[in-house]
Amino acid sequence: MFSSHRLPQPSLTIASILITSTITIRNARERKHESPSPRSQSQNNAGLKDNTPKKQKHCNCRNSRCLKLYCECFAAGIYCDGCKCINCHNNVDNETARQEAVGITLERNPDAFKPKIASSPQKPEVSMEEVSETQVIGKHNKGCHCKKSGCLKKYCECFQANILCSENCKCMDCKNFEGCDERRTVFQEECPLVQIRQTTNAAIDGAVGPSISGTHITPKKRKVQEIFSGKSIVDQTVNTTAQYQQELDPIASSPLSVSASFVSDMANTRTSGSSRSTYRSVLADVLQTQSVKNLCSLLVVLSGVAANTNAEVRGEVVRKIGPRKYEASIASSAQPLQDSRSVLKPVCENHANKDVTDAVDIDIGNRPPSPETLGLMCDEQDGMFFGNGSANGVAIDNTYLNMIQTSSNSDGCTDAYAEQERLILTKFRDVLGGLVTLGSIKETRYSSLMKKDVGIKKGPTDNGDRGAETKEILGNYTTNCSIPAVTEVFEAACARTNGHDTIDLSLRLPAV
DNA sequence: GAGTTTGAAACT
DNA sequence: CAGTTTCAAACTC
Structure with missing residues (x-):
């Protein structure tokens, strides 16, 4: 659906982040391959099968005759x-x-030659660089079963594969989990951008939930330590990395990093050092797909509102491209805009913000949206929002897009679009900020609940009065x-909230 | 490059 | 399944 002529659009990028999580995973290294059938090194290196250059393996086996899994080559099926x-x-x-x-x-092990890393279309033999x-x-x-490496050295298969340790691991003193300062340090030393992207990925991953991508698993013990030390992941993640992330990647700097947090499952907590908890974003119950x-x-609504504030620019457009062309553009855009209004309807109905709704109605009836919009x-x-666009009778044809693009490029509307984009991004930032705070609140709540309920095998959601409590906290906030x-x-x-633990974060139309 | 450390694999 | 041994990569000096 994305047209090739589109300009770089931060707003689009953010929307895409929220909508999709097409995540490329390239593990630092993946030794084991699906098939034990040998491939010659030349074949392997050429990456004939998947166009992935594979690093030449050079084992140094002495006693295994290279016929055991100790041998990297044998294990890799080459x-x-x-x-x-x-x-x-x-x-x-x-x-x-x-x-x-x-x-x-x-x-001995039917899965011996299968990939060790699940759910990751990783490419093998990618160096840290x-x-x-x-x-x-x-x-x-x-x-992994690491004891001394803290899972932050290549002795650890998880670390080596550039993945976080999971509930499958039985490691001790694990530091290979999201939000760990030591892990962050290691990654920053190796490649700062990796850590940034990982944080972002984890944040989006956890916040939006499993429907979008897999979940990260982090050590349970870590959560316990963290909660009782009163040090929140929000503090760590935002304070430690936000500034740096902002420097490099505004998306990575999303306050959604708050979701790099841990919700301990007390019922499953073990006292041993290797006990773990399933990673679960504090926003997991909050940030629903509908949200x-x-x-x-x-x-989108905001885009319309913002555009309305740029009416002078619109007038400018009419003057420059001529009323006829402008009317034509409106006519060609009428259908999609109408449909988009219907999409906005729930939001407007929910919040009865007549001003904004009217503003949108006025605006989108008279002015084509920006390319960003x-x-x-x-x-x-x-897909996600409309399913099959054509099935809904929604179609923004290329002619229209081209017209918009042409208009944008030729009549000086760029500034108006930039302002429009600025407003959208500002609002988006505010909403994310709200989510951060909400996550903090929930985390604080869990923390206090854990302090109360230590020894009681009862999950947070078992408390029937949590909704009221949440409401109270939110009210205070x-x-x-x-x-x-x-x-x-x-x-x-x-x-x-209405007495329920799950918060309906239906977004309220803001005053612009 | 030699020696040490480490953790997976193999074995009991 | 747990404990021990073997092994080779990772790491240190």
């Missing part, structure tokens, strides 16, 4: 070639012995909040 191994049998000349060894290995585009997803099928939809709708609209049509937009978000959240 012949030794150019290795410094001694008494190597992992070659064509010893194919019989090799096949026998494969059989024995598979007999190459992982700047990586993001952390997936988990080790068996988990994201509403947010995007809100941004169209970007948001188009994004919404991309709202009273003290100095940011209007955030206040609105929390008023809305508070109003919808």
Whole structure:
């Protein structure tokens, strides 16, 4: 749906982040391959199968004859070639012995040659220097069992694969989990951007929930320590990385980093050092898919409002491109705009913000949206919000887009669009700020509950009065909040709490 | 490059 | 399944 002529659009990028989580995972290293069938190194290196250059393996086996999983080459299902191994049998000349060894290995473990990292279309043999585009997803099928490395050295298979340790791991003193300062330090030393993207990924991942991507698992013990030390992940993540992230990537600086937090499952907590908790964003119950939809709708509405404030610019457009062309553009855009209004309807109905609704009605009836706005609209049509766009009779044809683009490029509307974009991004930032605070509140609540309920195997959601408690907390926060937009978000959240633990974060149309 | 450390794999 | 041994990579000096 994205047109090639589109200009770079931050708002679009953010919307895309919320909507999609097409995450490329390239593990730093993946030794094990699906098939034990050997491939020659030349084949392997050429990456004929998947166009992935694979680093030459050079094992140094001495005692295993390269016929056990100790041998990287054997484990990877490739012949030794150019290795410094001694008494190597992992070659064509010893194919019989090799096949026998494969059989024995598979007999012992049928999954021996399958990838160790689940749910990650990783590419093998990517060095630390190459992982700047990586993001952390997936988990080790068996988990690591590290004792001394803190899972922050390549001894650890999880670390080596550039993934977080999971509940599968039985490691001790694990530091390979999201939000760990030591881990962050390691990654910053190796490649700062990796850490940033990982944080972002985890934040979005956790906040939006499992419907979008896999969940991160983090050590349970960490959560316990953190909660009782009173040090929140919000503090850590935002304070430690936000500034740096802002420098490099406004998306990465999203306050959604708050979700890099941990909700301990007390019922499953073990006292041993290797006990773990399933990673769960504090926003997991809050930020529903519908909320994201509403947010995007809100941004579209806001786009219209912002555009309305640029009426002078619109008049300028009419003067420059001529009334006829302008009317034509309106006519061609009428259908999609009408449809987009219907999408906005729930938001408007929910909040009865007549001013904004009217403003939108007025505006979108007289002025084509900016490419940025169209970007948001188009994004919404991309499956998640509209399902099949054509099935809903929604279509923004290329002619229209081209017209808009041409207009944008030729008549000086760029400034108006920039202002429009600025407003959208500002509001989006405010909403995210609200989510951060909401996450903090929930985390604080869990923390206090844990202090109360230590020893009681009862999950937070078991408390029937949590909704009222949440409402109270939110009310207190709202009273003290100095940011209007955030206040609105929390008023809305508070109003919808209604005695339930799950907060309906339907977004309230803000005053612009 | 040698020696040490580490953790997965193999074995009991 | 747990404990021990073997092994080779990772790491240190």
